[in-house]
Amino acid sequence: MHAANPDVSFEIHAREGAARTGVLKLGRGAVRTPAFMPVGTAGTVKAMYVDQVHELGADIILGNTYHLMLRPGAERVAALGGLHEFSRWQGPILTDSGGFQVMSLSSLRKLDKDGVTFKSHIDGSSHRLTPERSVEIQTLLDSDIIMQLDECVRLPSTPADIERAMRLSLDWAERSKRAFGVQPGKAIFGIVQGGDVPALRVASAQALADMDFPGYAIGGLAVGEPQAVMLAMIETVEPHLPAQKPRYLMGVGTPDDLIESVSRGVDMFDCVMPTRAGRHGLAYSRFGKINLKNARHAQDPRPIDEASACPAARDYSRAYLHHLVRANEILGMMLLTWINLAYYQDLMAGMRAAIAAGGFADFRAGVKEAWARGDIPAL
């Protein structure tokens, strides 16, 4: 798909409306789209063995440059053979640029036109990220999809602030792409910014399209705005992104966000929601979101979902999960994270199959109806 990377390709096999299903081929393996990437923040998808993540059907996971550059350090990961060798995840890995978490996690950050200087939230040490250094770190990690450094503003922000950050991100997009150079089997994605201002979103998308990236992300959403605003921005951007390139909506989202975004042409997602919720007593299911801390589950011998293929959702009673969550047992986090990632991957597989069969509209309606009906009645 990219002249310099003949070994990277994106094939779209079927479409229904704006939704599409296909395969993104990278040197390390194929990613079936629409795809949900479990988040492996610091070299581990929290509370999961790496083999489990693979067995759930995840083709690609995400690593966080900010966390990994601070601990254990990009050069150290490189010396140990890269992030795949380090974590034993054999499939493709996408890494973010680090910019988003510099803004959300670090202390004393200072942005300039060349990059950002910040202090580590772990030990207060000083670090600097520039577009070139971010690409270098991601290359040291041996990432398969590298993200450009960008500046992501929180919403609401003033149009002037949003435009300034969007223009800076475009400059950094060019610098990132240049720094990436030619890396066989790997890809770099540009990131559309522009907040909730349609004209800025369009300008960003068009400018990035002119730079001819192998893939495009939509950034700066799910940062506090209502879902309707997020979906409107996707609709605004979609016609201006090259139709034959993958589209990745960063940091999104709920199961409903995923279905609605796929129906608007998004191909890839990442989000901490299923893993984080799993560590806080919450299960995602075809019955909606279930709070295992709730007393209604304390004596319930039924599983989360007897029809699930995930042993954690099918074989353990709600009463047991309730007990583990109440007792703050690690196994509770392990089982609920497993349940949630299984549900997310099943949802993506369901969308892929439905689009391929021309039944996505029905699938979407059926899934949303089941959520609306809610959980099975209490005993």
Added chain:
Amino acid sequence: MHAANPDVSFEIHAREGAARTGVLKLGRGAVRTPAFMPVGTAGTVKAMYVDQVHELGADIILGNTYHLMLRPGAERVAALGGLHEFSRWQGPILTDSGGFQVMSLSSLRKLDKDGVTFKSHIDGSSHRLTPERSVEIQTLLDSDIIMQLDECVRLPSTPADIERAMRLSLDWAERSKRAFGVQPGKAIFGIVQGGDVPALRVASAQALADMDFPGYAIGGLAVGEPQAVMLAMIETVEPHLPAQKPRYLMGVGTPDDLIESVSRGVDMFDCVMPTRAGRHGLAYSRFGKINLKNARHAQDPRPIDEASACPAARDYSRAYLHHLVRANEILGMMLLTWINLAYYQDLMAGMRAAIAAGGFADFRAGVKEAWARGDIPAL
């Protein structure tokens, strides 16, 4: 082995010195001895899936009556089908009596001749344990080996205190056995007390032997005394326990404790050490105990033990484990707990095979030599 329980038996297949190997058959399955029982405090062996525990070769696990009676409650577990159904552990389960943890964990406890009244460490609620109620709770949990309620004194204590507690424990042994009655496929064990006073240990063992229990535990050790005192007490007690009945050393211990105790005739063990250490960055191995927090592992691509059959010990670099421990990642606890339980089970399997082959003395010497050599040299 017990007239009232023809479906419970203990067969000794081979002996070497005082060490022996055999099989304890219970209604729910066979326990190969010497056996190490992983501790499943609150209905879960912490940070492990139940299938993993089974696959490591554990035939039996331990549950803590104190924790389970407080949360989720014995009657609730019974209503949910018992502890096996609740936790999905299909093999035998031994439960302790609750007495030890009442003394170590609860607040405001008051002991009398009939039992002990205490306040929960979780919510301050009042509870009472008597010999009869302890057996009732363990029966509600559907435990396969029920332990008598006893009073365990910390060491050092005065001989008078030790004797008083030992006599009380003998009285409670009789009451516990009467309360147990006849339970097909299940067993109740009496507990030898007597602190570090040989004459009291002998008196306790003889009185319990006269009561004809299906099995005997040695309690009140590993409570602060040196290893030499513990081993001396085992040697003191051993000739007075029925040779054809299983002997269980409670709450022990380090790998060296296990080898030394097996060589003195002990058949069963439980201890939180491998699981707790795994949650604190420590690995047990044939090279001894390894502290993964140590900086020497930070850049070490080698696994804990390349010859181990445990994937966690064999496939992950020390550098990765070091990183996970430093970052306080749940996966670090999962992998290290797995490594430690695998090592403990391998050690027990090694002892069983060595005794069966008449090579236990050599096995013991070889294992201890390897520990003495210590870890592989740093890179």
